[in-house]
Amino acid sequence: MTAVWATAAIVGIAFLAELVITASLSAFGRLPQSASDFVLDALLLAALIAAPIYWLVLKPLRREYEKRVQAERRAEDLGQLAITDPLTRIMNRRGITVSVLDAMAQAERYGNPLAVAMADIDHFKQVNDTYGHEAGDKVLSEIASVLSESLRMPDKVGRYGGEEFLVVLPHTTLAQGRKIAERMRSAVGAWPFELGGKQTSVTISIGLTQFQKGEDLEQLLSRVDRALYQAKAGGRNLVVTEKIPARSASRA
Ligand SMILES: Nc1nc2c(ncn2[C@@H]2O[C@H](COP(=O)(O)OP(=O)(O)OP(=O)(O)O)[C@@H](O)[C@H]2O)c(=O)[nH]1
Numbered sequence: 582m583t584a585v586w587a588t589a590a591i592v593g594i595a596f597l598a599e600l601v602i603t604a605s606l607s608a609f610g611r612l613p614q615s616a617s618d619f620v621l622d623a624l625l626l627a628a629l630i631a632a633p634i635y636w637l638v639l640k641p642l643r644r645e646y647e648k649r650v651q652a653e654r655r656a657e658d659l660g661q662l663a664i665t666d667p668l669t670r671i672m673n674r675r676g677i678t679v680s681v682l683d684a685m686a687q688a689e690r691y692g693n694p695l696a697v698a699m700a701d702i703d704h705f706k707q708v709n710d711t712y713g714h715e716a717g718d719k720v721l722s723e724i725a726s727v728l729s730e731s732l733r734m735p736d737k738v739g740r741y742g743g744e745e746f747l748v749v750l751p752h753t754t755l756a757q758g759r760k761i762a763e764r765m766r767s768a769v770g771a772w773p774f775e776l777g778g779k780q781t782s783v784t785i786s787i788g789l790t791q792f793q794k795g796e797d798l799e800q801l802l803s804r805v806d807r808a809l810y811q812a813k814a815g816g817r818n819l820v821v822t823e824k825i826p827a828r829s830a831s832r833a
Pocket residue numbers: 668701702703704705706707709713714715716717718721742743744813817
């Protein structure tokens with residue numbers, strides 16, 4: 582589109598220049614040109630002035646534009662890198678924290694429900710101790726993929742700590758959140774992890790709660806942690822929903 586405009590501008594300038602030249606020549610007594618000669622001369626002039634305009638103006642402008650696009654892309658990539666966990670390729674703690682804070686602000690402002698879950702791998706130390714740290718890393722990556730695939734937009738998952746994943750479920754009630762958490766739990770439980778040359782199952786425990794208006798991140802996460810603790814204490818491979826105090830529940 583820019584090229585079309587530039588060509589039109591150059592042809593326009595050439596016609597104007599040709600008009601000035603013709604007017605000057607006729608002022609000096611030269612016979613007026615025929616219309617076709619005028620157009621032909623103007624086009625010739627356009628071709629003559631197009632080359633220097635292209636090299637002196639358009640090419641440097643284009644180069645500058647491409648440099649800026651590349652710089653923006655690099656900045657975007659760096660920004661993405663800063664919020665990505667290198668092992669699992671999902672969001673890291675910083676990324677998912679920004680996501681949960683955003684979701685909390687939305688829920689606070691518009692009053693939509695927001696469910697938050699913390700998933701933690703069961704007996705993960707045993708996996709590392711038995712099969713090695715590299716095998717443990719592979720399990721972490723696979724669990725991250727299984728969790729990501731169990732979610733839909735605008736739900737988000739990020740690696741919050743070593744073997745902990747934070748899940749943010751905007752526009753989701755506790756009952757709906759529970760179904761999603763159960764789906765994640767059973768998807769991980771059914772996944773055929775290959776450890777020590779044979780298929781093995783690994784499970785996760787999940788604590789789930791719902792954001793309460795007026796609370797901060799620390800309060801929300803301490804409630805979800807409490808639910809996770811109960812899931813571990815209850816035998817693991819469980820989803821435990823944190824009981825919301827009646828006063829808060831009525832505000833939800
Ligand atoms: N391979 C690997 N292991 C990790 C990573 N981050 C944390 N871990 C391991 O995660 C394990 C966590 O162990 P614990 O906190 O005792 O928990 P657990 O064995 O999963 O037991 P429960 O949570 O009570 O079921 C430790 O062995 C850590 O070394 C990591 O990036 N890679």
